[in-house]
Amino acid sequence: MISLKMLPLPTSPSLVPGGVQPVTVRLQRGETLWVTGPAGAGKTALLETVALRRPVMGSSLSIMNHEASSRLGSEARRQLRQRIGYIEAAPVFMNRLTVADNIALPLELAHVRQADIQRETESIIRWFQLEAQAGLLPDRLSHTMRLQVACARALITQPSVILVDEPALTLCPALQDRLLTTIRGLTKNGATALLATRTLPEAPALPGQALSLPQAASPSSPPPGPSQSAITAPLFLSPDDKGLLP
Numbered sequence: 405m406i407s408l409k410m411l412p413l414p415t416s417p418s419l420v421p422g423g424v425q426p427v428t429v430r431l432q433r434g435e436t437l438w439v440t441g442p443a444g445a446g447k448t449a450l451l452e453t454v455a456l457r458r459p460v461m462g463s464s465l466s467i468m469n470h471e472a473s474s475r476l477g478s479e480a481r482r483q484l485r486q487r488i489g490y491i492e493a494a495p496v497f498m499n500r501l502t503v504a505d506n507i508a509l510p511l512e513l514a515h516v517r518q519a520d521i522q523r524e525t526e527s528i529i530r531w532f533q534l535e536a537q538a539g540l541l542p543d544r545l546s547h548t549m550r551l552q553v554a555c556a557r558a559l560i561t562q563p564s565v566i567l568v569d570e571p572a573l574t575l576c577p578a579l580q581d582r583l584l585t586t587i588r589g590l591t592k593n594g595a596t597a598l599l600a601t602r603t604l605p606e607a608p609a610l611p612g613q614a615l616s617l618p619q620a621a622s623p624s625s626p627p628p629g630p631s632q633s634a635i636t637a638p639l640f641l642s643p644d645d646k647g648l649l650p
């Protein structure tokens with residue numbers, strides 16, 4: 405379903421000397437992978453690679469039996485991307501379209517019948533509790549509401565591959581519940597999910613395998629970087645402000 409071999413994934417040089425780690429992922433239909441790691445570990449970079457938004461260089465990526473290299477034609481790439489639902493950390497919308505029209509857009513692009521588009525859009529708007537926002541423009545929404553809209557838009561097509569970056573999974577417990585419940589239903593039907601968070605949630609509503617980034621760091625040796633006691637206060641801090649330091 406998803407096979408990624410020795411991808412040179414960018415990583416903060418403070419975590420891995422040289423700033424690159426080789427990552428291998430192999431997932432079958434119906435499987436879920438929680439991708440964990442600190443800031444800069446490469447979680448978003450991995451999701452963006454599988455979402456076909458980054459070139460795959462120096463490795464091979466296969467998604468649903470399609471080799472996703474630079475040789476993949478633009479029409480095949482477009483069709484493959486239509487089967488991938490990606491909920492980004494900071495989703496981008498068409499600001500001249502209403503929330504409802506943004507959510508319906510993936511079905512419009514797939515030339516689904518208007519009656520089906522209307523039914524599916526109304527249903528997912530209700531599921532993500534967006535009835536009051538459906539007629540608004542996206543730039544009138546709070547950050548959490550934008551994430552709700554992004555979830556509805558990404559999942560309306562019942563994608564075969566689901567990619568979720570951290571904020572939708574951690575910002576709001578109610579959204580997290582609804583999102584994981586939806587993804588659990590889709591994985592039961594054969595979808596594959598990659599979910600990125602700093603730490604693995606305790607007893608997640610959607611159990612799965614775990615990939616801890618960065619891969620190159622040994623678990624027994626902490627990553628290079630300043631120790632707590634080595635942190636010195638910047639000069640602009642007054643003595644009172646020093647309580648803000650970690």
Ligand SMILES: Nc1ncnc2c1ncn2[C@@H]1O[C@H](COP(=O)(O)OP(=O)(O)OP(=O)(O)O)[C@@H](O)[C@H]1O
Pocket residue numbers: 414415416417441442443444445446447448449450
């Ligand atoms: N387009 C890019 N080209 C090269 N390096 C990049 C690019 N985008 C991000 N990076 C670097 O890749 C590393 C991993 O970034 P990434 O955003 O994937 O981390 P993350 O684990 O998602 O972090 P966070 O939890 O803060 O979102 C960082 O060092 C970042 O500076």
